[in-house]
Amino acid sequence: MQRILVLDHDSDMYSNFKKLFEEKDFKKLLIEKVESATEVVTRIAQITYDLVVVNLAVPNTDMLGLIKKIRAFSQKLPILAHSRFLEYTLIKRYLTSGLNGYCYYQSADPQELRRATQTVISGKWYISPDMIELIVEDALYNKKADRFESLSEREFEIFSHLVKDESPAAIAEILSLHTSAIALYKSRIMDKLMISNLVEMKNLMKAPLQN
Secondary structure, eight states, rough: OOEEEESSSSSEEEEEEHHTSSSGGGGGGEEEEEEEEHHHHHHHHHHSEEEEETTTOSOOOOOOHHHHHHHHHHHHEEEEEEEOOHHHHHHHHHHHHHHTTEEETTOOOOOHHHHHHHHTTOOEEOHHHHHHHHHHHHHHOOOOGGGGGOOOHHHHHHHHTTTTOOHHHHHHHHOOOOOHHHHHHHHHHHHHHHOOOOOOOOOHTTGGGGO
């Protein structure tokens, strides 16, 4: 029997995910759900899984840190991420940090998530066509230097929380840092990205050709 561990805070999303595999051909597939990164790390240390699926919208989560912990435990355990919003900058960084696939979940084509799951669990890469298009556009037409390359893993993780309007106190709790440290990181991030406020920071999240 194949096992899939799902990190998701959205019960409806999880129910929809399970329904995609309710056909008789998938009776030997066991899908388990957790709601925190800590639970993911605990489970994979105790149980052998064939795939970890993470919803990038799970709140209060150090996503880069989680990917790093999974990779430290196993270089071979496939990780598939999905989201309802195509946040190019974040997803690009996650893909280069250890993901095996990314699915842009759209209500118009919910079956794509099943296709993505099947592809990654079989040992292949999967990236949604929408994301591939942005990657190609970035490679062909975006000749500007990628300012995000200058951000460390910690700085990028803090950036990912700041653009979601999470407070310094909340970010500090998620990352086990002091609030004063978050303020210093924020200042350093803005210097490296050559911006002066949160509005400009959010604008950097737009697709390559919109910058």
